[in-house]
Amino acid sequence: EAGVAQSPRYKIIEKRQSVAFWCNPISGHATLYWYQQILGQGPKLLIQFQNNGVVDDSQLPKDRFSAERLKGVDSTLKIQPAKLEDSAVYLCASSDSVRGGGDTQYFGPGTRLTVL
Amino acid sequence: QKEVEQNSGPLSVPEGAIASLNCTYSDRGSQSFFWYRQYSGKSPELIMSIYSNGDKEDGRFTAQLNKASQYVSLLIRDSQPSDSATYLCAALTGGGNKLTFGTGTQLKVEL
Numbered sequence: 371e372a373g374v375a376q377s378p379r380y381k382i383i384e385k386r387q388s389v390a391f392w393c394n395p396i397s398g399h400a401t402l403y404w405y406q407q408i409l410g411q412g413p414k415l416l417i418q419f420q421n422n423g424v425v426d427d428s429q430l431p432k433d434r435f436s437a438e439r440l441k442g443v444d445s446t447l448k449i450q451p452a453k454l455e456d457s458a459v460y461l462c463a464s465s466d467s468v469r470g471g472g473d474t475q476y477f478g479p480g481t482r483l484t485v486l
Numbered sequence: 487q488k489e490v491e492q493n494s495g496p497l498s499v500p501e502g503a504i505a506s507l508n509c510t511y512s513d514r515g516s517q518s519f520f521w522y523r524q525y526s527g528k529s530p531e532l533i534m535s536i537y538s539n540g541d542k543e544d545g546r547f548t549a550q551l552n553k554a555s556q557y558v559s560l561l562i563r564d565s566q567p568s569d570s571a572t573y574l575c576a577a578l579t580g581g582g583n584k585l586t587f588g589t590g591t592q593l594k595v596e597l
Contacts, residue, residue: 412574412587477529
């Protein structure tokens with residue numbers, strides 16, 4: 371069974387530029403999560419989708435971050451414009467729980483973003 | 487107060503010893519708890535989940551939960567150098583729908 375796929379693996383941009391990350395969850399997984407992990411900290415949930423609906427986006431900085439999950443499969447997370455403090459690893463995870471959160475979340479390899 | 491708190495370490499133990507990792511949480515409504523292992527430069531990997539008070543054993547790993555004290559721990563017996571990693575404690579918060587992570591404890595197992 372293929373795991374969670376993410377691309378790109380690394381991205382370097384200058385502040386005020388825009389960037390997009392892509393995630394393909396494990397086949398059949400209804401719930402998809404985007405996390406931000408700053409160096410030395412635990413992952414912080416940015417947004418949770420169940421199928422193509424948003425369950426929780428309370429910690430998503432909506433003035434600059436956006437995410438979508440069209441057709442309930444792949445997802446894209448966008449930052450526009452980027453700030454220095456957005457430098458982090460962006461992790462995508464998926465689970466097959468309809469309820470979300472409670473069942474095992476499988477993480478992708480992450481995208482390491484550096485904002486200069 | 488952070489929702490899930492861990493000592494950042496590093497915690498150093500000799501090979502073959504027992505490593506004890508601790509975590510406290512603030513949301514009394516949390517019912518489910520998880521331990522993830524994260525190697526440097528890699529993504530988190532689930533190693534244990536625990537939902538009831540008491541101990542849960544899986545191989546060399548034992549998770550312990552005390553809801554009255556709002557305390558979760560992970561014991562690693564016969565620690566190996568390959569266990570050297572950051573261990574993340576996580577709790578389901580916000581009514582059981584959101585996984586909240588601690589900052590992680592770095593474990594170093596020395597030869």
